[in-house]
Amino acid sequence: MSAFWHWFVVIITLVFIAAMVWLFVATGKARVPSGTNKEGEETTGHVWDDDLTELNNPMPRWWLWLFYGTVIFSLIYLALYPGLGNFAGALGWSSSGQYAEERAAADADFQARFGELAQLPLEELAHHPDALRVGRNIFAHNCSTCHGSDARGARGYPNLTNNHWIWGGEVDQVWHSVYHGREAVMPGFGGALDDQDVTRTAVFVQQLAGQQVDSAMAAAGRRHYDMLCAACHGSDGTGNPMLGAPDLTAGVFIYGGTMDAIRYTIRNGRNGVMPAQRDLLGEARSRFVTAYVLSLNAENNGSSNGSGDD
Ligand code: HEC
Numbered sequence: 244m245s246a247f248w249h250w251f252v253v254i255i256t257l258v259f260i261a262a263m264v265w266l267f268v269a270t271g272k273a274r275v276p277s278g279t280n281k282e283g284e285e286t287t288g289h290v291w292d293d294d295l296t297e298l299n300n301p302m303p304r305w306w307l308w309l310f311y312g313t314v315i316f317s318l319i320y321l322a323l324y325p326g327l328g329n330f331a332g333a334l335g336w337s338s339s340g341q342y343a344e345e346r347a348a349a350d351a352d353f354q355a356r357f358g359e360l361a362q363l364p365l366e367e368l369a370h371h372p373d374a375l376r377v378g379r380n381i382f383a384h385n386c387s388t389c390h391g392s393d394a395r396g397a398r399g400y401p402n403l404t405n406n407h408w409i410w411g412g413e414v415d416q417v418w419h420s421v422y423h424g425r426e427a428v429m430p431g432f433g434g435a436l437d438d439q440d441v442t443r444t445a446v447f448v449q450q451l452a453g454q455q456v457d458s459a460m461a462a463a464g465r466r467h468y469d470m471l472c473a474a475c476h477g478s479d480g481t482g483n484p485m486l487g488a489p490d491l492t493a494g495v496f497i498y499g500g501t502m503d504a505i506r507y508t509i510r511n512g513r514n515g516v517m518p519a520q521r522d523l524l525g526e527a528r529s530r531f532v533t534a535y536v537l538s539l540n541a542e543n544n545g546s547s548n549g550s551g552d553d
């Protein structure tokens with residue numbers, strides 16, 4: 244925080260504590276008695292309704308000391324821990340530091356329990372019940388937000404169970420996708436193609452995907468495709484996993500296969516990002532979760548169930 248807010252917090256905190264001390268001192272003192280009631284007890288001199296008087300009894304000592312105790316506690320606390328503006332406290336404690344420590348402890352524990360198992364080749368892990376149990380757990384906590392709890396994806400997030408891979412389904416390729424992440428770059432062609440040409444090209448994409456389309460439109464679209472798109476998606480449309488350019492002939496679209504969705508893709512481009520797990524999960528956890536993803540495809544071999552395919 245800026246110097247102004249630093250001092251603002253420091254001063255307001257200290258003034259408040261000083262005011263508390265003053266309040267305790269003031270209320271803790273026995274007041275000078277200035278009267279007696281009918282029973283002869285000392286009163287503060289205040290009288291209500293003719294005969295209601297206030298006895299001159301200061302707060303019990305132990306009660307007062309309790310309040311002083313809270314003041315002393317807060318001063319010690321503010322000296323040791325962060326609280327006074329930018330002052331870090333004598334102990335140098337921070338919530339992120341504590342988080343890092345707890346995380347390191349959790350990592351060490353994980354390493355101790357699963358470190359050895361994690362070293363098995365991914366092909367083996369993908370069939371190892373313990374590894375898959377751990378991997379499923381990691382997936383639920385770190386991947387399902389985007390890919391869905393059943394890993395079937397959603398619009399913009401690929402289905403990981405259908406054997407249709409954007410970046411390749413070989414063990415090494417899936418590992419790369421998870422551990423190093425992926426950034427897809429599909430440029431937009433709204434500048435190069437007018438609306439009609441965008442539509443024609445989209446019709447050709449639908450033809451590639453096996454849909455029934457107007458063949459004259461598709462033939463016109465093919466010319467644009469050969470010129471602008473084939474470099475990445477291949478002249479036969481089967482894509483290029485090196486570039487993350489999807490196979491357009493599979494009938495599986497992560498952004499949707501409707502006319503509108505394809506036109507939008509062509510006009511504006513797409514930039515899907517798979518976050519690298521290297522620094523997020525670390526190596527051992529990434530291996531388990533990759534094994535889990537591989538196992539999903541072994542289970543569902545052959546069924547190509549496209550999410551977002553509408
Ligand atoms: C520079 C390489 C490149 C060029 C050129 C290119 N694309 Fe793409 N295309 C990609 C990549 C990479 C993706 C994946 C984007 C993503 O996943 O976010 C993609 C995605 C798509 C998709 C979405 C597929 C889905 O699963 O929803 C369609 C449709 C598409 N491209 C069609 C075209 C057409 C038509 C052209 C030519 C007008 C074209 N692309 C030109 C690289 C390219």
Ligand code: HEC
Nearest residue numbers: 385386389401408409410411420421427487515516517532
């Ligand atoms: C913030 C959202 C997000 C999270 C979290 C996420 N992913 Fe992804 N993932 C994506 C996107 C988007 C793509 C597609 C990138 C593209 O458009 O090419 C992707 C692609 C992939 C691919 C490649 C798919 C293919 O068809 O080649 C794999 C494998 C994958 N993710 C696994 C995982 C695993 C395992 C986790 C958890 C550790 C995870 N993802 C977490 C968004 C996410």
